[in-house]
Amino acid sequence: MSLSVPASPAPAAEPVLRPASLVGRTRAGLSDALAEIGVPEKERRMRVGQLWNWIYHYGVRDFSAMTTISKVLRAALAERFTLDLPEVTAEQVSSDGTRKWLLRMPPVGARDRGAEIECVYIPEVDRGTLCVSSQVGCTLSCTFCHTGTQRLVRNLTAEEIVAQLMVARDRLGDFPGRTPPEGAFVPNDGGRFVSNIVFMGMGEPLYNFDGVRDAIEVISDNEGLSLGRRRITVSTSGVVPQIEALGAEMGTMLAISLHAVRDELRNELVPLNKKYPIRDLLDACRNYPGLSNAKRITFEYVMLKGVNDSDAEARELVRLLKGIPAKINLIPFNPWPGTRYECSDWDRIERFSEIVFRAGYASPVRTPRGRDILAACGQLKSETEKLSARARLMLEQSEAEAAALAS
Template identity: 70%
Template sequence: MAVTLDLSKGNSNAPTVMPPLSEATGDDKPSLIGMNRDELREALLSVGVADKQIRMRTGQIWNWLYQRGVSDISGMSNMSKGLRDELASAFTIGRPEIVSEQISVDGTRKWLFRFPARGAGRPVEVETVYIPEEDRGTLCVSSQVGCTLTCTFCHTGTQTLVRNLTAEEIVSQVLLARERLGDFPGMDDTGPKGILVPQEGRKITNVVMMGMGEPLYNFDNVKQALLIMADGEGISLSKRRITLSTSGVVPMIERCGAETGVMLAISLHAVRDDLRDELVPINKKWPIKDLLDACRAYPGLSNARRITFEYVMLKGVNDSPTDARELVRLLKGIPAKINLIPFNPWPGSSYECSDWEQIEVFADIVNHAGYASPIRTPRGRDIFAACGQLKSESERLRIKDRRALEAAGAAE
């Protein structure tokens, strides 16, 4: 059975839990997390660090944030107490609140993270998923709160967009997941308590921008976060182990490759424009031909750096042998891998997963054409952590708050 950890009581090792959403307040201090090096230098200058020390101090802080995983400025022990106090008075490096933490029967872990209010806004929540496998550990990261794309097979698409996540909030998902997994040096005995698994090598080896939202609609923040993840003196993930998934924001695809150098995944899901218009409505703006032309021109594309095409298997909708043969025809000349994704059901969905025999027939056709077409094993279905199942609780809470206000007004 799946396990949900109650982090608010009965667990002395659990992280501190913030007040409920209606009581939470934002911290006006900017965070050092998510800043690029130039911004970090400016932050240090603003608290009086001398020019001749800027490069050294920037490197020290970068190391503490991303390699050592410190979550309190006071823990940066190779800097003077005076400097740490100055930094703490002006900046924060705090983590988001963990609202819930669920563990699937297959070991998949899902967190609901709550970020403080920004300006006149209110706290927001996103889901982040960790998928452990024998040869890797993949973290699925969100880029937006909600989504604008309304893909009909995707649970996230049933809620409206609240706002973009900042670079800090994107990077913080990785940092807090690493913290909870004991993935920083020495965390098993000197770091935060409540670690879920012992430290035995690096837990998070891959990051996929496949969580809530469309990353290319939040490109500047996503780009800055990805460059921090790939920085050799930062989180230090290979760009070949970072994948950005897009539903097809064609004008941004070339820029994504040129400015980030990460791997690209395309949420394709159909081989005809009329069907893709229904499943992935962004297709009405940028149809399949335009999307695939952009893929062919993706910077760095080669047999060693293939594009992954994601294809959710929907019973009686897009899973016929004819669809498989057309998929092969469309992708001709593109170094590619096709991930076949059995549909993951969610409450209210009208779709069904293709029969397993049908998926295997589809895969055989694609394989025989020379394309790798692994069938993705569904992970975390029991905790709604599988592909297409993520959905923030923010919308539900907003509706609850609104109804409470309406009830109060009626009572008056």
């Protein structure tokens, strides 16, 4: 087999900083943009409302479509800003309808070459859930999680978080007047394709508190994207000092990545536990603002064969959660290349669930989705490293062949 010999690689070009996009901005951010182009303060509130409606309700991608705004203002906006979404560099569709997008964000500075992150859309009969990322990479190093094997690069901005929802709705035809792609799941109630958001993608949301808070402000605004805060779930591995603030400032549903009932084991599975042990974490949960039977905390528990799946551990889980309005999601472990863990046998998962259910807790077993495209829970990891590795291998092979031909 012959390989083409590439020219010597040129030095990496400096990233081209494009005009800033208005997509993802809060109302205050849009007001600041209008101030930049000289819109008088007394009319900014009205103009913000117009922009908000066109960007978030209709999902327009061109200022020229904003027919309620004067041509002069549209031209001024187009000269200074864009309505660009992140670039979709890859899209995978699972056999079960799950969709995973690899998104490249525009550079945010002279040294930034554009971060890549993943988000996943999971269609179900009664809802469509978008799993969004809050960081590029992750710093927690949970041993069962594929994403945790990637180093943390940076926090995502609020605009970049909101943009994930905008991309999903754009690709799914989930804005007024749009057509869904062939083969897409269509909601049977005539509702929106994306009805729920979970912050369960790449990163720890409470280590990007301000970005997540500002993104939720945009997502939950009832004049735009209109997702109620009870349809938004923020999942944390246990950043105890921020849990109360999450409830007070964001008012979303809370999910806790628990996965173990003993500190010794949780220290291994979720190293953050060494800083915030189980007792401190559960105390913070008991004090979560707005906690009630109508606003229960979801405890996520990944089922690892021979590690955390015994009857004794199920009973201890029930004891630990006593007095906390809770639902317990049992998650069959989703394998990924290089992991040392296995998924619990199905009869073991069912037995564990039965013990929890008989104690009075809802204990659904989460149906694995998107396993065939590594989009299931715990499997998200940016393609950047894998793509770079392939490119280096091809270059090395070509260079080796060139050297052989020259000898």
